[in-house]
Amino acid sequence: MNSEKIKKRVMKMELSEREKFIVHFMAATLFGMKENASEYAISSAVEKLRKARCENLTVADGQRLIDAVLDEATRGTMIITDRNVRSEDLV
DSSP: OOHHHHHHHSOOOOOOHHHHHHHHHHHHHHHHHHTTOOHHHHHHHHHHHHHHHOTTSOHHHHHHHHHHHHHHHHHHHHHHHOTTOOGGGGO
């Protein structure tokens, strides 16, 4: 198989704006925590990244994503730390 055919078969993966925002939110939060940054500094960094890298994502969409990520992380932490967690606690 020639190289052109191989290139066509390779699937190019790209992140959606929502996925990019989640990556930037998590990275800014983790880096900010590591550097003992204030919540204001972290929020400002997230907003700057949203405007620069996810320009079609609104502030409200970004906040909904943050809420969903934090909710999912909280539920995941419940599973990791408590083996007796009930499935109805995770809904």
